[in-house]
Structures are given as structure tokens and as C-alpha cells.
Amino acid sequence: MARSVWKGPFVDGYLLKKADASRESGRNEVIRTWSRRSTILPQFVGLTFGVYNGHKFIPVQVNEQMVGHKFGEFSPTRTFFGHEADKKARRR
């Protein structure tokens, strides 16, 4: 068995506590976190996190496809903003 499998995903303990508290309270609130290294767990689905990128908190609404990825992947520290031209935004 690969080491990464038996060891399990890494999540900072305090973030887990915050997410559990938020989920149990049923309040829809943004959880600010600096823990970009934490893995997104299935129990985070539906919660909204503000993930720090060294400059500001990027709101990340967690969905099923994000499970297994790290929070930092959704909060880039360097960005090329690009051109909008004919680009479209989809409201989920």
C-alpha cells in the first residue's frame, strides 16, 4: 500500500474544527483560512472558504469535483487576468 494511502489526506486540525462547527451550526458563512496546504475533504462540500493567497481571501465554494485537491489550487498567488472579449461566465 502506498504511503499516501495509509497515511490519509492531510488537513490542518483547526480547519477541520472550523468546518465541523460551521456545518453543525447550519449557518451559511465564509470560513477564512490561511491553510492552502489542506486537502479538500468530502465533508467540506457545500461550504464556502475564503482561501488566502498572500494578498486577499479568494472565496471558494466547495463542490464534489474539488474533493482531493488542495485549497491552494483554487486561490492563485499570481494571475494573468487576460482579456474578456467573447468569454462567458456561467452562474452555477
Place this chain on the structure above:
Amino acid sequence: MTEQRDLSPSNPAAEPPARICVAAVAGAHGVKGLVRLKPFTEVPEDCVAYGPLSSADGSRTYAVKLMGQVKAMLLARMEGVTDRNQAEALRGTRLYVDRAALPEPEADDEFYHADLIGLSAMLQDGTVLGRVQAVYDFGAGDTLELTGTADGNTLLVPFTQAIVPKVDIANGRLIVDPPKGLLDIADPNSKDQDGGSET
């Protein structure tokens, strides 16, 4: 890229752009008047799919035909450009199409970035939050960046049905229903539910 617009909160009516920049001339290619185009559209070849392109001031219109591709650039022949000198003279020219030339989005919940930028964002009670400055997608879905907020910071708002329940492009506004903590997300003094401690 749209035309330069005044998106400041003091401008009550930030009109949607009449024209949208879809490409820019990056330089000449060869000696027969071909130009290298830098496309700004989602699908690069679409930059010539919306009809003739015009210059920034609208004084010149070009029929453009794609001839090939070089790395990330498109090779194109522009009507009336027949030699390298003419092609070189166009370097840096931004090319625009009319906003009306773009097809309407297929889905109800799809919007052109150009239409969203400039909308006034307000709470359900009518309080103005700011104005949409940009639309980003960092991998977690589209996000609106609002400027002109009360505290002077920019505000990022997830573009979801729950948080942005209403988009009214005709009246130049959208309604934001923020979850708790979103409006003061940038405030270093705002406490997290565990008292702000991260350690």
C-alpha cells in the same frame, strides 16, 4: 478587452460596451502583407468569425481572412494590406467588433464578461456594494470582482445562484445576497468563529 469605460462608482450609468476588442496586430509576417494577430477570444479562430474588424477609433474597417497559425498567433490577410510596410504600420492596432455581432449566450445563466463588467452590485435592500470590475475563474467557478466598495477594498463574490440571485443587464445592476463573512472577508479585524486564531 472592452473599450475604456468609466467604471467608477461616481459614474451612475456605466453603459455596456458598444464594441469589444477581439484581437490585436502583433506584427508583419513575410513580404506579402500578412499580419500576425494576437487573438483575445475564447477560441482563437473566433476573432474573425464575428464579421469585419474595425480599428479603435472606428475609422477603418478590415475584412480579415485567416491564413494559418504561428505559435500562439494567427496569420491573417487584411483587406487593403498588400505589402510588409503596410502590415508593419498596423503593429499594435487593436481590432474591434460590435457587441451586437456576438451571438446571444445559449443558456439562461450564461453572460458575456463584457456585459457583466460595469454592472452595479447592490444588496437586496438597495444598498450599493460597488461595481463589477472583472470576472475571474480560478478553478472554483466564476467570481466577480467588485470595486468602489465602502471600505475602498475590492470584493470578490462567487457568481452563483445563491449569492447573485438576480442579474439585470438591461437596468445595469445585479443583486448580491452575501453569506455571513463575505462582505468583511478582507477585514483583518474581523473575527473567525473560533476567535480569529489560526494556530
